[in-house]
Amino acid sequence: MLVILTKTPEFGLSGIKGRLKSLVKFLIGKKRGPSAVTESLLRGLKELGISYRYNIDAGEIGQNDTIYINESAETLKWAINAKKRGKIGRLITGPNITISPEDQGGVMLDRNIDLSLFPSDWTKNFWLLTNPELSDKIKIWPAGVAVPSESGAERDSFIIYQKNAPDSLLKNIIK
Numbered sequence: 001m002l003v004i005l006t007k008t009p010e011f012g013l014s015g016i017k018g019r020l021k022s023l024v025k026f027l028i029g030k031k032r033g034p035s036a037v038t039e040s041l042l043r044g045l046k047e048l049g050i051s052y053r054y055n056i057d058a059g060e061i062g063q064n065d066t067i068y069i070n071e072s073a074e075t076l077k078w079a080i081n082a083k084k085r086g087k088i089g090r091l092i093t094g095p096n097i098t099i100s101p102e103d104q105g106g107v108m109l110d111r112n113i114d115l116s117l118f119p120s121d122w123t124k125n126f127w128l129l130t131n132p133e134l135s136d137k138i139k140i141w142p143a144g145v146a147v148p149s150e151s152g153a154e155r156d157s158f159i160i161y162q163k164n165a166p167d168s169l170l171k172n173i174i175k
Helices: 013-028 033-048 073-084 103-109 121-130 167-174
Strands: 002-005 052-054 066-069 091-093 115-118 138-140
Touching (some): 002 033, 066 073, 121 138
Parallel strands (some): 115 138
């Protein structure tokens, strides 16, 4: 089962700290890029009909579960320790845990991370400059965005977002 965690699933000091931060952000209506990526993932999983569990307690996580962490270095540290103890299966992270490999004590370089998702080739290449051993563990995942629309309205226009695609591909899409 896929388990998505945005906060530490235990009620220790780091778990309480994470939950308080989440509550304060919710109350003041503050949103950051990482939460937008998580919302995009949840929306996509729902549209595809893929089952997942979101911010569950540690006792509900199975040793064969795949854990995805995007928003918190503290939660990633918890998951790394859980994986070392055989409490979880596969560990996926990114793209918003740290900016550089050395941040947060180099937590993103831990060998227990199975896969790291990055938003683009340039961020991947930046990390590989100093950590080429990560080349097999980094994959590009350009998270989607929600485009507001009125339900039931006919659409006569659309948006094309060209990030790193060649102009020839853009021209073919427009055709």
